[in-house]
Amino acid sequence: MKRANTGEVERRWIAVALVNLMIVALLGVLLRTNALFPLPGMHFGNWLFAHTHFAFGGWLTLCLFTLLTYRLLPPAYSGKRIYPRLLAGVLITSVGMLISFPFQGYALFSIIFSTLFIICCWVFEVIFIRDLLKAGTxxxxxxxxxxxxxxxxxxxxxxxxxxxxxxxxxxxxxxxxxxxxxxxxxxxxxxxxxxxxxxxxxxxxxxxxxxxxxxxxxxxxxxxxxxxxxxxxxxxxxxxxxxxxxxxxxxxxxxxxxxxxxxxxxxxxxxxxxxxxxxxxxxxxxxxxxxxxxxxxxxxxxxxxxxxxNRPVIIMYLHLVMLGFVTLYIFAQLLYAGYFTTMKVLAGLGMILFIIALVFNEVLLFMQGMPGIFKLPQEVYLWGLWLSAAGLLAGTGMVALAATRYFFKRA
Structure with a gap:
């Protein structure tokens, strides 16, 4: 297999994306906690919007844009100043959605940030596709x-x-x-x-x-x-x-x-x-x-x-794709590319914990979606899903720490 080392600019953006993944997991814990003990002033639907939009924008879009740019394009193209600026635009608008959705839901500021996020993506798409076609991949x-x-x-x-x-x-x-x-x-x-x-x-x-x-x-x-x-x-x-x-x-x-x-x-x-x-x-x-x-x-x-x-089955499918397929592939790619140069053990343990929690989460959602077969009290599912969310948070936290420690050591 062809292997390319991780450059400094790529490494920084990946670190930011991994921290964002941890924030997504934290929001997941808050949502699962609210299902057990309703939190004062927390509007579940609005926080769910924040969770999903930041997962799409702050984690996957930012991470995939970074990998597509610095893996597929040769340095003559990926070294352009426009790419870090567009990645910054994706990050800023994603953070804007993260902050505005919990308090407003779909309202003025969340719609503004969502629209700006889409515009940033469109600009990235046009520039990246043009450069990719020139690169001869x-x-x-x-x-x-x-x-x-x-x-x-x-x-x-x-x-x-x-x-x-x-x-x-x-x-x-x-x-x-x-x-x-x-x-x-x-x-x-x-x-x-x-x-x-x-x-x-x-x-x-x-x-x-x-x-x-x-x-x-x-x-x-x-x-x-x-x-x-x-x-x-x-x-x-x-x-x-x-x-x-x-x-x-x-x-x-x-x-x-x-x-x-x-x-x-x-x-x-x-x-x-x-x-x-x-x-x-x-x-x-x-x-x-x-x-x-x-x-x-x-x-x-x-x-x-x-x-x-069937809401539990739909959520199970969405997590299977976002976490089981896409996120695990990104983890494997980062390990393969030598991204975790100084904290391999911590990153590896975090990924293993993430996988265990993910499997537990998927099994519970499948069982919850089949009440005619699995006749367990609802409280069992709520507590089990909370534990799996906590495991996902712990795993992503360890991976994010391993990613950010590289920069602290260099400093």
Missing amino acids: ERSVTLLAVGSLVSLALSAAGPFYLAYMMAHHQRDTVLYHDAVYTYLHLQYNGFFTLAVFALFCHHLGPATAEKIRYRFAVVLCAAVLPAMFLSYLWHQPPVGIRIAAGVGSALLLIVLARFAELARSVKGELYSVNPLARRIGALALIAFALKTFAQLLTIFPAIGDAVCT
Whole structure:
């Protein structure tokens, strides 16, 4: 596998993103605490908005933008001053959403920061895609990276339509949920997924397996928009949407086949990676296979209808993608790139604790979403989910400390 050392600018932005991940986990603990003991003056919905928006912006968008910039682009392009400025714009607007949402919900300042965040992302997308096309990277990497950023740009339609509905006092719950599902799909199955595989394919070799990577990239990108229609099956849509959903489901099946082919082609290369990074990366790829299979199953009405109205199962799926797939892959990539040069043990222990808490969280959410099978008191789930949130906080705190200690030691 191709390996590149972590530069100073990249290292600083990754450290900031990892601290933000810890803040996201802290908000998760607060939300789980509020479910047990209602906290005075805490509006659950508004704090949930802060939690999700900061997870998307302050953690994943900032981190993925940083990795895409400093991993995929040669120094002649990644060294431009515009990139740190755009990353700063993403960070500042994300912090603005973190501060404004708890006190206002969707109101003036939170909408302003959300809009500015989207504008920063759009500017980044245009500049990055232009530089990437000039850089002459492998075609599979280029396709995945461009597809990820196009998905991110399109996902803005969801929040903008929600803002339009609120401004006009529309109460159509079908359109509201479809707008939310559109946004989440293009973020999770578009931007996050394609960006991760752009980074993954960039580090792969040899060139003889490039055709395998390209075939996988083509079908993965092609599946994004058709698979989005699977999210609309919960309200008995017209035949056209059902046909598009069927096409999306078929493409997801091909994605799994191409993914298996890709996994076989890189199996030998992964043995050269250090054991912890290899195992965490393997867990991330397993999470991808699970989330794709789960998404494919929603084509069946009995499953799709049950899942789309089952809050614990939806949260389980979202955590599987954001934490089990994307975050674990980023952890593996950072270990592989030698990011944790001085605090490897602390970072590794934090990641292991994070994984244990994540698995515990997913199992509990699955059980909570199946009350007909698992007949446990609600208090058991609430306390168990609080413990898993605390474990995620402890794990991310250890990783963030390991990342920031590098700069304190240099000082």
